[in-house]
Amino acid sequence: QVQLVESGGGLVKPGGSLRLSCAVSGFTFSDHYMAWIRQAPGKGLEFLSYIDKSGSTIYYADSVKGRFTMSRDNAKNSLFLQMTSLRAEDTALYYCARESVMLVGALDSWGQGALVTVSS
Amino acid sequence: DIQMTQSPSALSASVRDRVTFTCQASHDISNYLNWYQQKPGKAPKLLIYDASNLETGVPSRFSGSGSGTDFTFTISSLQPEDVATYYCQQYDNPPYTFGQGTKLEI
Numbered sequence: 001q002v003q004l005v006e007s008g009g010g011l012v013k014p015g016g017s018l019r020l021s022c023a024v025s026g027f028t029f030s031d032h033y034m035a036w037i038r039q040a041p042g043k044g045l046e047f048l049s050y051i052d053k054s055g056s057t058i059y060y061a062d063s064v065k066g067r068f069t070m071s072r073d074n075a076k077n078s079l080f081l082q083m084t085s086l087r088a089e090d091t092a093l094y095y096c097a098r099e100s101v102m103l104v105g106a107l108d109s110w111g112q113g114a115l116v117t118v119s120s
Numbered sequence: 121d122i123q124m125t126q127s128p129s130a131l132s133a134s135v136r137d138r139v140t141f142t143c144q145a146s147h148d149i150s151n152y153l154n155w156y157q158q159k160p161g162k163a164p165k166l167l168i169y170d171a172s173n174l175e176t177g178v179p180s181r182f183s184g185s186g187s188g189t190d191f192t193f194t195i196s197s198l199q200p201e202d203v204a205t206y207y208c209q210q211y212d213n214p215p216y217t218f219g220q221g222t223k224l225e226i
Contacts, residue, residue, distance in 0.1 A: 045218040
């Protein structure tokens with residue numbers, strides 16, 4: 001079955017860096033656009049970044065542009081989010097999600113999330 | 121980025137009530153809107169795509185309508201398992217943005 005499993009979360013100091021991974025299985029990864037979404041504690045969903053099937057086109061929310069870098073390795077069925085210059089407001093549960101092949105913009109499968117805490 | 125505004129932010133209703141809430145886009149997004157349900161401690165789930173189409177397996181008591189800048193989400197007969205937060209999401213222009221959510225309680 002379709003699975004997305006995030007890893008790499010943890011506690012990091014302000015100004016530090018962290019790299020999240022999302023390992024996928026159960027579907028042809030290279031057929032799908034992918035996204036990272038986060039949710040701060042008790043808050044709503046924030047769409048962070050979006051990558052095309054080849055990894056050549058990536059979009060970022062203004063809140064993370066210049067600090068976060070999204071990438072993918074289709075040979076390893078993996079998605080990544082390199083986060084630098086982390087701030088307290090980046091504390092959140094980070095989800096990777098798959099865009100439907102048939103429905104543009106529809107995120108039809110999600111991981112369970114990786115918790116990132118930015119604190120001194 | 122396109123801003124999405126949901127209202128109300130929270131809503132309390134009774135079982136079998138008809139429940140409606142709205143989502144407004146800052147720009148015309150045609151019908152490029154999805155709705156998600158997020159239950160406590162769980163990842164979001166896609167319910168409706170293209171503003172009004174029900175995702176496979178989603179109960180028919182859920183529905184959506186609207187186009188342009190104004191959209192509506194309806195539950196025709198509220199069930200206990202519908203307690204959740206509901207989010208709209210535009211996909212007219214990436215990065216796709218979510219509304220702030222409507223928390224539904226019984």
